[in-house]
Amino acid sequence: MRGLVIKNTGSWYLVKTDEGKCVECKIKGNFRLKGIRSTNPVAVGDYVQIILNPEGTALISEIEDRKNYIIRRASNLSKQSHILAANLDQSMLIVTVNYPETSTTFIDRFLASAEAYRVPVKIIFNKIDAYNEEELHYMNSLINLYTTIGYPCFKVSAKTGEGIELIQEELKGRVTLFSGHSGVGKSTLINAILPEQDVKTGEISAYHNKGMHTTTFSEMFPVPGDGYIIDTPGIKGFGTFDMEEEEIGHYFPEIFKFSADCRYGNCTHRHEPGCAVRKAVEEHYISESRYASYLNMLEDKEEGKYRAAY
Numbered sequence: 010m011r012g013l014v015i016k017n018t019g020s021w022y023l024v025k026t027d028e029g030k031c032v033e034c035k036i037k038g039n040f041r042l043k044g045i046r047s048t049n050p051v052a053v054g055d056y057v058q059i060i061l062n063p064e065g066t067a068l069i070s071e072i073e074d075r076k077n078y079i080i081r082r083a084s085n086l087s088k089q090s091h092i093l094a095a096n097l098d099q100s101m102l103i104v105t106v107n108y109p110e111t112s113t114t115f116i117d118r119f120l121a122s123a124e125a126y127r128v129p130v131k132i133i134f135n136k137i138d139a140y141n142e143e144e145l146h147y148m149n150s151l152i153n154l155y156t157t158i159g160y161p162c163f164k165v166s167a168k169t170g171e172g173i174e175l176i177q178e179e180l181k182g183r184v185t186l187f188s189g190h191s192g193v194g195k196s197t198l199i200n201a202i203l204p205e206q207d208v209k210t211g212e213i214s215a216y217h218n219k220g221m222h223t224t225t226f227s228e229m230f231p232v233p234g235d236g237y238i239i240d241t242p243g244i245k246g247f248g249t250f251d252m253e254e255e256e257i258g259h260y261f262p263e264i265f266k267f268s269a270d271c272r273y274g275n276c277t278h279r280h281e282p283g284c285a286v287r288k289a290v291e292e293h294y295i296s297e298s299r300y301a302s303y304l305n306m307l308e309d310k311e312e313g314k315y316r317a318a319y
């Protein structure tokens with residue numbers, strides 16, 4: 010029998026079968042996954058085959074190939090990873106231009122990691138009820154920027170309910186990871202989206218409070234119209250994805266596009282002669298803020314190398 014893993018409590022997995030029944034499952038034997046050493050072989054979002062027991066529980070016997078997954082290093086010292094969620098259809102990044110401000114560096118790092126994980130992102134600008142004219146102007150210029158690059162943007166107020174219906178439409182039939190740094194109104198927004206659900210902010214927050222240092226258990230919350238929201242505790246972005254220096258530019262779609270015309274194939278777009286990316290920045294085809302975020306990620310990479318070498 011086939012089903013979707015919607016909750017992981019550590020030892021048990023809750024699987025929703027294709028027929029719509031929820032069954033508590035354990036894992037059968039040992040799973041080995043290609044390429045990753047993981048502390049949890051099965052994650053929320055996995056499609057699995059289960060074998061029912063007479064007691065009404067079941068064993069997970071097989072995991073279907075994942076179209077994508079997000080992981081977190083179990084600890085700095087270990088090479089093992091913890092799979093937070095699998096088979097994401099999209100991620101919604103909640104941002105605010107004030108109270109508190111989300112920096113473009115944060116947004117761009119998130120977007121680049123999402124590209125690396127092959128998860129499409131929609132950017133949700135929250136708290137539009139609270140902005141003055143200047144802030145609204147700034148928000149609209151960001152919306153213009155990110156829409157042009159290919160990231161759909163939405164304006165909402167979790168407080169007044171403005172724009173929420175459109176978000177509900179976007180969630181239908183999809184598995185969506187919710188992200189955003191502390192204070193952007195993620196919990197308020199989830200509550201506004203799920204008004205009659207038995208999922209409450211408190212429940213999600215309780216998960217949050219378990220903090221970064223304990224094992225993380227994820228859960229998918231059903232939304233009307235056959236979709237799910239994943240709110241991973243303690244995850245503000247995707248974390249660091251191991252990217253090679255030359256690779257970082259691949260995850261900035263507009264930089265990648267222009268880089269085809271750079272003189273050198275391994276151009277890092279910093280100071281190489283004949284760099285088409287720098288030229289595009291000078292001519293305002295690529296935004297200064299995006300280029301700055303790109304350089305910022307490159308710098309991190311260099312510092313990482315420095316640490317590794319000493």
Ligand SMILES: Nc1nc2c(ncn2[C@@H]2O[C@H](COP(=O)(O)OP(=O)(O)OP(=O)(O)O)[C@@H](O)[C@H]2O)c(=O)[nH]1
Binds near residue numbers: 169196
């Ligand atoms: N004016 C205004 N305030 C909002 C809106 N959405 C959330 N807030 C407020 O922003 C603050 C933070 O909201 P939360 O929902 O707790 O934010 P969060 O992103 O879940 O934060 P963490 O729990 O720290 O991750 C609260 O005081 C909310 O009342 C909004 O649309 N407009």
Ligand SMILES: [Zn+2]
Binds near residue numbers: 276285286
């Ligand atoms: Zn270049």
